[in-house]
Amino acid sequence: MKAKRLFEACVLATALAWGGMAQAVQVFVDNFANDVVEDADTVPGIWQVRKGSYGISSYIQATEANGLIAIETNDRYGGGIVTTTSPDFDFFARPLKFTIDGLTVSGTGHPSYQVVRFGVTPNGNNPFQRVNQLELSFTGNRHFTFMAYKNAQLTYLINFNYSLPEIPNRIELVLDATRYELRFFWSGGGMFFQGDHGFDFNSWVAPGGAPTGETALFLAASTVVPRYNATTLTADAVMVDEVIVNPAGNGLCQ
């Protein structure tokens, strides 16, 4: 009930602010429409395909077709696509909203094997090392976590099983220098969370790096049961229609 009231308060604040708002300049958008995984709509070479980091025989495949990115894996620890680390995604410099739209998962295994991962990290070279990052994870059997890895120590910001009919079709994560807001949307409704993410500018660093605020965005899949040495997949796949990064106005609730 508390979360619902907060959502209504935010909607009201947004509605009141609407009339005076200038058109926000979009930071980044990728519709996955040019059939080249590495190239976003207008930014060539921004994505790289990365395997998980634990050295098991992992298989990651990212393909782009029909306006969708599809990520398939047999890796328990996650692999997928990662952007270049960039000041464009620095949410300490200004609030940003990261949107994942048109999300679906599919697979032939048990739904608990199908895991979607999405997050931000200052370590675009290896986001699956999990030293410092904020990461959302959904499984197909409706378990959701929002995790903060800080100096490789894991804190669950959110961790629960939810009674929804499906994985959210759209996820919006708003971050500013200290806080997060998280919204899920699916065909039957929405859900809202907010809280402190636990990082400050100086703790948001890649291993051995200096604080710059620069951030990478990643979208990944993993499976609960890895298929060691597999060279083909049983098609546990995460598919996404669009990734958008927008300024979030003067703070959260935008």
Ligand SMILES: [Ca+2]
């Ligand atoms: Ca698309």
Ligand SMILES: [Ca+2]
């Ligand atoms: Ca592309």
